[in-house]
Amino acid sequence: MIFQPVLNVFLLLLLFAPVAAVAVIAMVRRRVGDPPVLTWVLRLVMIVACFAMLLRPGVPGGTTQSLATDTDIVLVVDTTASIVAEDWDGAKPRLDGVRDDVQAIVDEYPGARFALIVFAASAELRMPLTTDTTALISSLEVLRPEVTSRSRGSSVGIAARMLDDTLTNAAKASSERSRMVFYFGDGEQTDGGTPESFASSAAFTDGGAVFGYGTAEGGPMKLTTGGVDPSSGSGEYIQYQGQNALSTIDEANLQTIAEQLGVPYQHREADAAPELPAAPTTTTTLSESGEVGNVIELYWVFALLVAVLLAVELARATMLVARLRALKAPVPEPSPVPERHEGGES
Template sequence: MEGATVIFQPVLNVFLLILLFAPVVGVAVWMLTKGNPSTGSGTVMWSLRLVMLLACFMMLLRPGIPGGATQTLATDTDIVIVLDTTASIVAEDWDGDQPRLDGVRADVQSIVDEYPGARFALITFDASAEQRLPLTTDTTALMSSLEILHPEVTSQSRGSSIGIANTMLQETLAAAAESAPDRSRMVFYLGDGEQTVIAEPESFAGSAEFVDGGGVLGYGTSEGGPMRITSGKFDDPSAPSPPTGSESEGGYIEYQGAPAMSVLDDTTLQTIAGELNVPFQLRDAETAIDLPEAPTTTTSYSDSGSVGNVIELYWVFALIIVLLLGVELARATMLAAQLRGLAVRGGDA
């Protein structure tokens, strides 16, 4: 029967395990045959030690039996995340006085969780657009990129356009469509909509033909939030405090003697949503993100196959080892007590 088949998943190569255990087993067998037949105690103990060695060997082989299957869901979708990394992305008006980037990271994690098996790409933009991550199923790499992400250096900021990533997005989507035409494509644009250059924002309409879904997510408030000065360096709590007013101090950006405030512009974000033909959603910490269903090319549980499970049995041999070690410990305790008793009687004599 298939259910009774034993599966081995050794922690080391079997031949290496044999090479490691063979000398020790040989010593145990030699001591066993050398035991004193009249008392039998040595024979019994070495028999138990031999059983312990064999149990340890079996445990390292990691035996198991098939335990059914777990269905998996695969999403045949390419998802491109376009993220604003200007200084305003750390404006402190998320969930009270937290930086907007905290909300961005939480929402990207929700996107990753919502579309298992999808491929993700990350494009960031400030004064220029940059592809931080090509299409990949490695969501750990995506989240790690966001964790270490810092906004542009304040001293180098010369203003930015909210549409500067339009060409890179279109090229990324077009390449994905050409290499895998059977896969659908989604775009999520995350930003506050602030246009800080005089020119009109570039249009994303050229990408619309490749987009099957997604959304534009807006961050910020109409009241705005202050922005800390960013130097492009990681903070080092152990470093000495810099002089007051220095850029590396992490103070706030000022405008005409007062903290500069970054204000949400939802009108421009709605324009981008219209160009991409995806919905716009204003985000805040109290409201759960509303993500669309994956396009119809998402495979079902039955179509995507299953991953077999194995019921591990190594714990049985681990339990045997523990019990035999208990016997060894009890015997050692008894021998120590006997030796102590002999020493005391010898001293009394």
């Protein structure tokens, strides 16, 4: 038997002990007119059952082996205005595809540490290496592209220096761990210059991929204000020469980035799952999954008992209310009987 209490055990005792003491005192000092002893016994049982339910008892279901990936994975995500161009899965923003693919990567490499780099006019380490995948997914959920009014063009390689620094620091801190890089973008070079090279990161990259989003026909882009709420913008589209500006994918730039990193390139589409490389075998191990993850929960037994005892209390309360109403109901007075006189007259 193991326990997974919803609160600290001492806090639960602090909450339930006074209530149980009141029930015991009521039974001991019962006076005439008080509820019968059995009623207080049932109430005490209900208190104990609630306490046991919150302790969340369970029986271990055994241990299982799970795959643990001792790998550092760096995600490099384009957050320029074009990442919300609406040509993913019909007319959805490309950023939706990025989020779906990141989730697939998280599922594929359990136990890995993840870092998130975002880039537009400049690069930013949004999240350092961590095993907290919940925080990673949450960060992507609130991720918004650069503010349209502040956009001055961007380079697809602006994150090269930050990626190199992140991988170098990871290698120094944990040389025994492998490192993978996943780049997410559409390849559009809009600052007029030559993209920075990712070649310096190749020596620290053991795997990964470059994922390209967008179509040759292009997709329109909505104006963005930088708000967390995606509906906070005006809903209008970026204009160019009186028409909606279209963002198209530049696969040549993306192929170049993949070659510099030494990883494959994939053009991503919504109707196909990403092809993810296997994690380096030297850092993939089988670990014993703890008993907590394989527990047969028993709290429902006590929850059922509490429900039954509450039903008994409700039935008893209903009966008492019915009796009180019967006692308070006025007794109708008998109607007077008319006197009868001789001669048949009343």
